[in-house]
Amino acid sequence: MIDVDTGQPIAVRKYGAGANDVSDMVYAIPSAPGVLDVDGDGFADVIYIGDLGGNIWKWVVRAAGTHAPSSSELHQANWSFRKFFSDDPTRTAGSRSRSFFFSPAATMVNSILHIGIGTGERANMNCSSTLDGCTLANRYYVLKDRNVWDSGSPSTIDGRATGNSGDLTDVTIYEDDCPGVEPKGFFFTLATDGEKFVTNSEVFNAFFFSSTFAPDISNICDPTGSSLLYGFLAKCGQGFFGPPSTASPIAGTERTLDIGKGVPTDARLSIAPGDGSNRLIISKQDGELINIDSGASAADHGMMYWREFD
Numbered sequence: 001m002i003d004v005d006t007g008q009p010i011a012v013r014k015y016g017a018g019a020n021d022v023s024d025m026v027y028a029i030p031s032a033p034g035v036l037d038v039d040g041d042g043f044a045d046v047i048y049i050g051d052l053g054g055n056i057w058k059w060v061v062r063a064a065g066t067h068a069p070s071s072s073e074l075h076q077a078n079w080s081f082r083k084f085f086s087d088d089p090t091r092t093a094g095s096r097s098r099s100f101f102f103s104p105a106a107t108m109v110n111s112i113l114h115i116g117i118g119t120g121e122r123a124n125m126n127c128s129s130t131l132d133g134c135t136l137a138n139r140y141y142v143l144k145d146r147n148v149w150d151s152g153s154p155s156t157i158d159g160r161a162t163g164n165s166g167d168l169t170d171v172t173i174y175e176d177d178c179p180g181v182e183p184k185g186f187f188f189t190l191a192t193d194g195e196k197f198v199t200n201s202e203v204f205n206a207f208f209f210s211s212t213f214a215p216d217i218s219n220i221c222d223p224t225g226s227s228l229l230y231g232f233l234a235k236c237g238q239g240f241f242g243p244p245s246t247a248s249p250i251a252g253t254e255r256t257l258d259i260g261k262g263v264p265t266d267a268r269l270s271i272a273p274g275d276g277s278n279r280l281i282i283s284k285q286d287g288e289l290i291n292i293d294s295g296a297s298a299a300d301h302g303m304m305y306w307r308e309f310d
């Protein structure tokens with residue numbers, strides 16, 4: 001964290017073996033951080049950022065820090081910093097899979113902070129099980145943080161499924177419904193070999209939106225690929241698209257919308273009063289613009305989107 005007036009560091013957390021270094025922060029961190037003002041007072045409170053090893057780090061910066069810290073005070077002792085999430089705590093350190101290349105999106109549902117983030121080797125779009133060893137299917141994770149200020153001794157969320165020693169519910173099959181017991185946190189797994197999340201996430205009206213790219217390397221001299229836009233309920237992963245679900249009418253029956261060939265950009269929201277005037281806009285590699293109705297806002301969905309606090 002840098003002082004904008006002086007350019008001097010205010011706070012630093014780094015890998016190393018010294019005092020106040022972080023010994024297990026061994027992966028590169030290419031994304032921008034997700035910086036949240038959770039209590040809405042205009043000041044940042046908590047920061048989440050993913051790394052290339054499937055970990056998410058959390059920094060609670062709400063308490064008063066040390067003013068003009070010396071080099072030995074730069075870790076800012078009042079600001080809790082820890083590994084918040086690991087997609088698989090049993091994986092050998094140094095091996096790489098389910099990388100986070102984008103910052104997380106966040107929303108409040110029923111007063112619980114929901115954090116959404118997808119995985120994928122963005123730096124190697126053609127990576128798949130037959131090229132460059134991307135054998136592990138990518139996922140989208142929704143993590144519910146019930147202890148935003150990290151009181152007590154919080155543990156790292158284990159990203160494996162509850163049936164596999166982890167903490168999360170696998171909702172992959174719950175495309176048109178929510179599980180009977182609302183998940184404490186969940187993931188769904190991508191179906192296509194080499195498919196990866198390649199955009200930031202947008203969040204609106206308690207739905208997350210993000211897009212994937214799946215390579216077609218059948219002609220390796222001229223690789224192509226196609227894109228899917230994913231939209232789903234923050235609380236359980238039920239799909240946004242298709243007709244309203246008969247099992248769970250709060251959302252639809254499909255999690256994906258085919259947006260054709262090429263690599264998509266980040267989805268952009270355009271919000272206006274009236275039915276049908278909230279639009280989600282995505283531009284494609286070939287210049288085509290995708291423009292879809294992102295749904296009317298509904299009070300029972302909770303917070304519309306994070307920037308309404310501004």
Ligand SMILES: [Ca+2]
Nearest residue numbers: 037041043045
């Ligand atoms: Ca705040």
